[in-house]
Amino acid sequence: MTKVFASLGVSLDGFVAGPNARPGNPLGDGGTRIHRWMYDVGAWRERLGMSGGTTNVSGEVVEANFARAGAYVMGRRMFDEGEAGWPDPPPFRAPVFVVTHTPREPWARQGGTTFTFVTEGIEHALALAGAAAGDKDVQIAGGADTVRQFLNAGLVDDLEIHLAPLVLGGGVRLFDGVDTDLELEPDRVVDAREVTHVRYRVIR
Amino acid sequence: MTKVFASLGVSLDGFVAGPNARPGNPLGDGGTRIHRWMYDVGAWRERLGMSGGTTNVSGEVVEANFARAGAYVMGRRMFDEGEAGWPDPPPFRAPVFVVTHTPREPWARQGGTTFTFVTEGIEHALALAGAAAGDKDVQIAGGADTVRQFLNAGLVDDLEIHLAPLVLGGGVRLFDGVDTDLELEPDRVVDAREVTHVRYRVIR
Numbered sequence: 001m002t003k004v005f006a007s008l009g010v011s012l013d014g015f016v017a018g019p020n021a022r023p024g025n026p027l028g029d030g031g032t033r034i035h036r037w038m039y040d041v042g043a044w045r046e047r048l049g050m051s052g053g054t055t056n057v058s059g060e061v062v063e064a065n066f067a068r069a070g071a072y073v074m075g076r077r078m079f080d081e082g083e084a085g086w087p088d089p090p091p092f093r094a095p096v097f098v099v100t101h102t103p104r105e106p107w108a109r110q111g112g113t114t115f116t117f118v119t120e121g122i123e124h125a126l127a128l129a130g131a132a133a134g135d136k137d138v139q140i141a142g143g144a145d146t147v148r149q150f151l152n153a154g155l156v157d158d159l160e161i162h163l164a165p166l167v168l169g170g171g172v173r174l175f176d177g178v179d180t181d182l183e184l185e186p187d188r189v190v191d192a193r194e195v196t197h198v199r200y201r202v203i204r
Numbered sequence: 205m206t207k208v209f210a211s212l213g214v215s216l217d218g219f220v221a222g223p224n225a226r227p228g229n230p231l232g233d234g235g236t237r238i239h240r241w242m243y244d245v246g247a248w249r250e251r252l253g254m255s256g257g258t259t260n261v262s263g264e265v266v267e268a269n270f271a272r273a274g275a276y277v278m279g280r281r282m283f284d285e286g287e288a289g290w291p292d293p294p295p296f297r298a299p300v301f302v303v304t305h306t307p308r309e310p311w312a313r314q315g316g317t318t319f320t321f322v323t324e325g326i327e328h329a330l331a332l333a334g335a336a337a338g339d340k341d342v343q344i345a346g347g348a349d350t351v352r353q354f355l356n357a358g359l360v361d362d363l364e365i366h367l368a369p370l371v372l373g374g375g376v377r378l379f380d381g382v383d384t385d386l387e388l389e390p391d392r393v394v395d396a397r398e399v400t401h402v403r404y405r406v407i408r
Contacts, residue, residue, distance in 0.1 A: 014216075163367075165389060166386070179371070186398070191390060191392075
């Protein structure tokens with residue numbers, strides 16, 4: 001049974017990106033600090049076409065998430081911000097469905113990543129991703145606004161945060177606008193020193 | 205060597221209290237949800253003069269924090285909000301130094317808790333608490349604004365959050381106004397199912 005999950009880096013004060021996130025500055029001012037635990041992780045570097053890096057529990061978390069994701073759903077803003085920056089092949093290596101109001105032809109990249117633009121809303125995008133994922137799961141890749149929409153629609157099975165031990169002070173908050181009746185239960189906690197990975201099961 | 209620590213319950217969206225916190229509603233609207241993991245914990249119930257309750261890893265965390273605290277520093281607002289609600293004896297069982305602009309005679313309660321009102325600022329309150337703590341540590345009890353002042357003054361050695369798996373949607377944020385150059389390192393993570401206890405060491 002295909003599950004739907006999200007997995008996001010977040011600062012202690014709740015930000016997934018700093019202020020002024022836009023194409024060319026996709027994580028916003030200071031936002032790379034949220035992900036600094038990841039940049040030297042071998043499993044992440046490998047997805048960017050780089051060799052070497054660290055083998056540690058954070059790498060296992062990264063690798064397991066990539067392995068379970070058979071398809072992705074992404075918001076239009078995240079796509080716009082990432083489009084120029086992702087290498088070819090992009091790190092996804094699976095179909096990506098971009099929720100947008102602007103029709104566009106599918107954009108095939110190397111390595112198995114094809115971006116398909118879906119104008120019929122989040123549920124349709126999820127249905128397409130579910131069909132594409134096969135036996136694997138669907139990852140709601142982001143950004144925060146898209147994850148919020150899926151959470152509020154009751155469409156997420158588990159939500160993982162990578163809690164970075166820093167204060168960003170401003171930017172895009174993950175949980176702003178998330179329904180306060182969301183019920184979560186910690187499902188797996190990984191203490192990786194430089195970051196704390198907490199995965200929550202969404203209770204229906 | 206006396207250390208200075210803080211330990212606060214916080215929602216996933218970063219709130220230590222809901223909206224409208226005031227005397228009679230000390231945790232704000234919905235704020236009791238942040239601490240619901242604690243209410244049945246035996247070590248907490250014992251501090252409120254109640255018997256029974258659960259013995260679990262969260263209880264060990266609660267008990268260890270009470271055990272290491274030889275004195276407390278508290279903000280005036282937290283005192284005002286808590287004054288009517290704490291039982292006698294209050295849960296602290298140690299000297300409490302309240303940072304305030306309003307002079308008041310010390311208020312001795314049963315069980316070793318005396319509230320002393322300090323009008324000379326946070327550093328003076330900390331000096332008094334440090335002297336009173338003996339071989340034990342000093343806990344900055346709260347609220348958020350007082351913890352922020354101590355963090356920004358570089359006076360905190362470790363900060364523990366009890367991350368509750370829920371979205372509060374509004375209220376008092378723990379990290380608003382905390383300097384973004386604060387450097388933390390996770391020091392101990394306790395996965396207690398209904399809450400995640402993460403203790404950070406402040407890096408000078």
